[in-house]
Amino acid sequence: MKKKVAILGSSGGNLYSLGGKDPDKLLGELLLQLEAAGMECGSLQFIAAKGSMDSVKETTEAALYSWNEDSSEPYIKLEGTLKEVNKEAEKTDLEISEKIKNGEIDGLIFMSADPNGANKKAVEAAAKMKLPATGTGGTSMATISSKGLNVISTSGTTGTTNRTRAVTFVTSLSKHWGISYRPIIGKVTASDKSQETSPWKRINIRGMMLASLPGFIAMALVLALSKIPALSMLGDVFDLMINALPIILAVIAAKQVADLDDVSIVAGIVAGVLSTNGGIIGGIIGGIGAGLLVQYIFRKCVEWKFPATTVNIAAGGIAGLISGLIVYFLFAPIALQLGEGIRSLLDTLVGMNPIVAGLIAGLLIWPAIIGGIYHAAILPIVLLEMETSGNSFLGAVDMVGLVMVSAGITLANIVAPRDKGEAAVATPGFLINVGFGTFVEAAYPFMFSNKLIFAGAIVSSGIGGLLVGLFDVRGTAYVPSVMAPFLSDNMIGFIIAMVGSLVCAFVITLLVNLFAKKKARDKDELLSA
Structure with missing residues (x-):
């Protein structure tokens, strides 16, 4: 049988600024860790106020979270003023105390609880049943301990987070019951059932x-x-x-x-x-x-x-x-x-013949990004270059060979699409490439549907890389195209390279589309004849 845990408390004073103001995430993390330990929530009473409990009034807006046993998830039982919520919480407290007396609860987790008010009955029942309890909130936990509860671990709230509190609570209960537990790290909701990776x-x-x-x-x-x-x-x-x-x-x-x-x-x-x-x-x-x-x-x-x-x-x-x-x-x-060595090697290769280096980089960058090599190998080198100079040779090739070529292909499909639907697909891709210097994948549908456009993209990228080498440009992508030249070390050269690759990709794609449309028309005329 799974151990059933009652979660009792409030959004607290100090806790409010450390996760208490977002009860869904706070409770979600705790439920996730309970599940990882093979435990389950048996009861829930959590008072979430719209402000720190250190400064709230009876008229402060609040919500009472309780437990839905049918769906096994928290739900908001009542929303209203703090006075109204506290009154309803007393009823929930009585219900939980009865469940404790009936042996339906095996342990308790407290977070900024109120052992003399909203949680009084549950604390008294748990003390009589000698149930293990853990929690945070220095003052409240000291009071809970003084009432005879079997407090197996306690702490203040300062310096904690939703995740670290949850892991601490569940670890303490697991060790007390001799249950194997490995915290799930990297997940934020109980609905995510995947296992933790090393x-x-x-x-x-x-x-x-x-x-x-x-x-x-x-x-x-x-x-x-x-x-x-x-x-x-x-x-x-x-x-x-x-x-x-x-x-x-x-x-x-x-x-x-x-x-x-x-x-x-x-x-x-x-x-x-x-x-x-x-x-x-x-x-x-x-x-x-x-x-x-x-x-x-x-x-x-x-x-x-x-x-x-x-x-x-x-x-x-x-x-x-x-x-x-x-x-x-x-x-x-x-x-x-090591970083200096990588930069020196690249500088040496580029220095031997920058035009050839740019041409090769331009011709290879599309196969690299399609094959998944770009982000694994090229981007790290770009960042290593930028570490010392603020711009990069390969970064410039990225802008002219990928971003501008993608912009050229999508622009051609806006001006002269093979069918009306392609213009709608191409427009947002073009705007993002030009406006933000990213989303080169926008050209994929057109490149993969026509080998000539694919070849044109590689040729255009090679020409752009050649121009980068010719003008010995250092620049970067991932910025608006109108801004990119100002971030380079050769503004005029970078503009020429960018325009060159864009125009080349545009013209090739435009010609391919016009030829395809003419071929389709000729076919239709032949069939109609």
Whole structure:
């Protein structure tokens, strides 16, 4: 038989700002962890106020959450003023106390509960039945313990999150009952039944690079603005942002690997600050290490029955510190040299013959993105280039070879589509490519439906890459096309390359479409004759 747990409490004072103001997420995380341990909710009484309990009044709006046994999910039993909700909560309290007396509840979880008011009857019944209880809320838990309840673990609320509280509660109950429990990390709703994956399996370098891209684009914008004489002071800001990139990547890596909300973010920041000497590769190493250690330290501290606040402090602070120091003293020089080596190799290859290098890059970039190689190999190199200069040779090829070619193909299908439906498909793709510098996949339907358009895309991309090499351009994609030239080191050259690839893709696609339409008309005339 599954152990049945009663969840009792409120959105609280301090808890309100730490998850209590969103009861659906708070309860969803707790239900998810209960399910992971093979337990289930037997009763629920949660008072959610529209403000911190430290400053509410009887007229404050509130809602009473209860448990629907038929659908096995929370529901709002009553909405009204806090006075009305508290009155209804007393009835729910009495119902739960009866269930406790009848042996229908095996344990309790308290969150900023009111043992002298809304939860009085349930606390008294649980004390008589010697049920195990765990919870947060320093004052309320001290009062609950004084009433004779078997409190197996307790903590304040400060420094906790929905996830860390839920994991702490369920771990305490699991150990008390001797139940095997492995927390589910990375899920936020009880409706998600998938199993937790190993932290090692959540390491995804491509995902980290993609998630950090906004930071690199922000740096490129600062670089462009710093070239304006009146804004030359932004040059120092650019240098500062370069040093911040490893921190950004460390935070993303730690969050991805551990996914323990604010705890993993803090660990990533600490590790990232200590990993700046290793560049973005050092930041990634530090963040991954912090993420792995966060989970390990967190679970060990919970097993040792540390208070939830202490668990968070130890996991976030110590994990980040250990990982960061390892990178600082051991891996930073290696990571920095590795990054420099990759950049030097690319610079050497481009320097030998930039025109040929651009042509080859342009011809290969479409097969690379279609084959899934782009985000795994090319994007990391682009970001490594941008780490020092704010723009990139391959970034420029990306803009002219992918974005502008996609824009040219979609524009041709707006001007002269093979059928009316294609124009409707092409229009949003064109606008997004031009307006935001992304969504090159908009050209896929047209490329995959006609081999000539596909070949034209590769040829146009090759020509664009050739022009990038000819003018020795460094730039970036993922920005509006009208802005991209200002973020490059050769504005005129970049404009020529962008226009060249767009016009080439447009003309080839237009001719293919016109030929296809003429062929269709000739066929119709032949059939009608």
